Amino acid sequence: MSLVARHLEANGIPTVLLGCARDIVEQCGVPRFTFTDFPLGNPCGKPHDDETQRGIVGHGLDLLESARGPRTTVQTPYVWSDDESWRARYSHLGD
Amino acid sequence: MTTTQPDFDTKPDTSQRVYLSYIDRTRKFYLKQGFDNPYRWAHHNDSPFTALRKPLSESRLGLVTTAAEYNPDLGDQGPQAAYNNDAKFDRVYTRPSDSLPDLRVSHIGYDRQNARVDDLAAYFPLARLQESVAAGRIGELSPRFYAVPTLRSQRATSERDAPEILELMRADEVDVALLVAV
Numbered sequence: 285m286s287l288v289a290r291h292l293e294a295n296g297i298p299t300v301l302l303g304c305a306r307d308i309v310e311q312c313g314v315p316r317f318t319f320t321d322f323p324l325g326n327p328c329g330k331p332h333d334d335e336t337q338r339g340i341v342g343h344g345l346d347l348l349e350s351a352r353g354p355r356t357t358v359q360t361p362y363v364w365s366d367d368e369s370w371r372a373r374y375s376h377l378g379d
Numbered sequence: 380m381t382t383t384q385p386d387f388d389t390k391p392d393t394s395q396r397v398y399l400s401y402i403d404r405t406r407k408f409y410l411k412q413g414f415d416n417p418y419r420w421a422h423h424n425d426s427p428f429t430a431l432r433k434p435l436s437e438s439r440l441g442l443v444t445t446a447a448e449y450n451p452d453l454g455d456q457g458p459q460a461a462y463n464n465d466a467k468f469d470r471v472y473t474r475p476s477d478s479l480p481d482l483r484v485s486h487i488g489y490d491r492q493n494a495r496v497d498d499l500a501a502y503f504p505l506a507r508l509q510e511s512v513a514a515g516r517i518g519e520l521s522p523r524f525y526a527v528p529t530l531r532s533q534r535a536t537s538e539r540d541a542p543e544i545l546e547l548m549r550a551d552e553v554d555v556a557l558l559v560a561v
Contacts, residue, residue: 325494
């Protein structure tokens, strides 16, 4: 998806990308990235949490207007859970 | 994806990077599975940039997704579905953006242990964007949204799919794009 953002942007269409895989998106390099530190699968907010969803989309729309140059990342303030073990559990390898 | 699940602390080990590196984790996972040719992720030192030409409140926004239309013939695509390669689509498609489609993500490698996907709006923000139009934050939505395949071919994405999306957006006179990476 980052590659699509780059192509649109290079051809005159400003873009913002919403996502949760910070390293993948930033290594590719995109013009505007709204990052939310949630497990992969819910880049637009928690299920059935309209307020968080509005907040994330709102941050994305704000970034379209406010970015002064490429590679601008904004992290939204939302926290997935007080239990932060979801990061360690992802593709846990037993080591 | 794995069988051993020890008791994890609810707080992270701050002697290590807390942010999850999906590149590192995916690489270790595939090497451990015996694949000796890990995926090569896209890397650029530069990025293009285009400033907005008019206020967002006067702009037409195009939404881009990697989600797939539900197709009952293609196996389990429900919220509990395992990774479903059969549900992948291989060409760009568009659908009207004036109603909510039934889009699923069983074909994408998201975090099945921790994320739930029982709410379309958590990965496809069309309802939230329609609200933003009603509130005057965005001028209008493109009459169509755009879906791009997830085929693990950077060449197909860059040289075929991205140009197709651009052509569709130009035909729809899209001013700005919001893309969601599931």
